[in-house]
Amino acid sequence: MSERHDHEHGHRHDRGHHHEHAHEPVHDHAHEHPHHHSSPSAPGLRRRVAHLLTPHSHETADKLDPALESSARGMRALWVSLAVLAVTAVAQAVVVALSGSVALLGDTVHNAADALTAVPLGIAFVLGRRAATRRFTYGYGRAEDLAGIAIVLTIAASAVFAGWTAIERLLDPRPVEQVGAVAVAALAGFAGNEWVARYRMRVGRSIGSAALVADGLHARTDGFTSLAVLLGAGGSALGWQLADPVVGLAITAAIALVLRDAAREVFRRVMDAVDPALVDRAERALREVEGVRGIGELRLRWIGHRLRAEVALVVDGEATVRQAHGIAVAAEHALLHAVPRLTAALVHADPAPAPGEDDPHLTLAHHTTT
Structure with a gap:
C-alpha cells in the first residue's frame, strides 16, 4: 500500500479527508509527535498533550508556503x-x-x-x-x-x-x-x-x-x-x-x-547525495511511530532546495487498509517534523511476513535490476 502525501502547499489528502501542515523549512529542535492508535501510556499521553499545546499550524493560510518563502529569500540574497x-x-x-x-x-x-x-x-x-x-x-x-x-x-x-x-x-x-x-x-x-x-x-x-x-x-x-x-x-x-x-x-x-x-x-x-545524518534522523523518527515494525527502504533526494522522501515500512500483516493508512500518515508526519526542509514523502506499507507465505513482491522480481 502506498500513500502519496504532497506538502508543497500544505499536507493534502485528496480522497475524502484533508490535513494541512504549514511547516517551516528548517526544524533544528527535536519535535517528536508519536501517533498512538491504542490506549496510550502515561509518557505517550504527555507527549500527545504537548503536541496539542505546542503552537504549530496545520493550516496553509496561517503561514507563507515554505517553498515560495525560501525562493524569495534566495532571490533577495x-x-x-x-x-x-x-x-x-x-x-x-x-x-x-x-x-x-x-x-x-x-x-x-x-x-x-x-x-x-x-x-x-x-x-x-x-x-x-x-x-x-x-x-x-x-x-x-x-x-x-x-x-x-x-x-x-x-x-x-x-x-x-x-x-x-x-x-x-x-x-x-x-x-x-x-x-x-x-x-x-x-x-x-x-x-x-x-x-x-x-x-x-x-x-x-x-x-x-x-x-x-x-x-x-x-x-x-x-x-x-x-x-x-x-x-x-x-x-x-x-x-x-x-x-x-x-x-x-x-x-x-x-x-x-x-x-x-x-x-x-x-x-x-x-547525483542525489544527502548528508547521512539526515538518513539517521529520519530512521530514528520512523522507529518511534507506533505500528512501524521495521524500515524496508528509505530514500532521500534534493529537488532544488527541498527534500523528498520515499519510504517502505513494515506493518502488521493483519492490519486493515485504514490502519495501515493511519500508520503511513503518522510516519510521514514524524518525518516532516524530524527532517529539515522535507516537503513531501511517499510512504509504502508492507505486511510483516507470515510463516509459509510467499513474498508479496515476488511478481516484481523479474523487474529488479542487477
Missing part, C-alpha cells in the same frame, strides 16, 4: 549581493585602468563573474516557484542544479583568464602605477566579497540551496584573492616588478581550489 559586488567590481575596474595591475585585473574579473552568477541562480529560483506539470511532474527545482553547473563553469573560466593574463605579464613585466590606489581597491574587494560570502552561504544553508552555497564559496575566494592583490601591491612598491604577475598566478591557484570545492558540492547534489 542574490539581488543584494549582486549590487554589492557590482559596485566593488566597477571601483576596481577604474583602478585597473589607472594602474595596469594584472593581479587586480584578475580579481576584478573574478568579482564581475561572481556577480553575473546571480543571473542563472535568479532564473533557477524563479523557475523553482512554478507548479509541477504533466511533463515536469516533480516541478522545476532541478533548475538550481543546472545553475550550480553554470557557476562552476564560470569559476573555471575566470581561473583560465586570470592565469593566462598573469603568465603574459610574467613574460612581459611592466611596472604597476598608482600602487596606493591598488592597495585600497584590494581592501575594498576583500571587504565586499567577504560580506557577500557570509550572506550567501548563510541563506543558502538556511534554505538548502547548494548552488547558493557554492556561489558564497566563490565570493569568499574572491575576498582572499583581493588580499593577495594587496601583497602584490606591496611587492611592487618595493621595486619587485614580478610581484604583480606572481600574485596573479597565486590568485589563479586560489580560484582553482574554490573550483574544486564548488564542483564537489554541485556534483553531490546532481
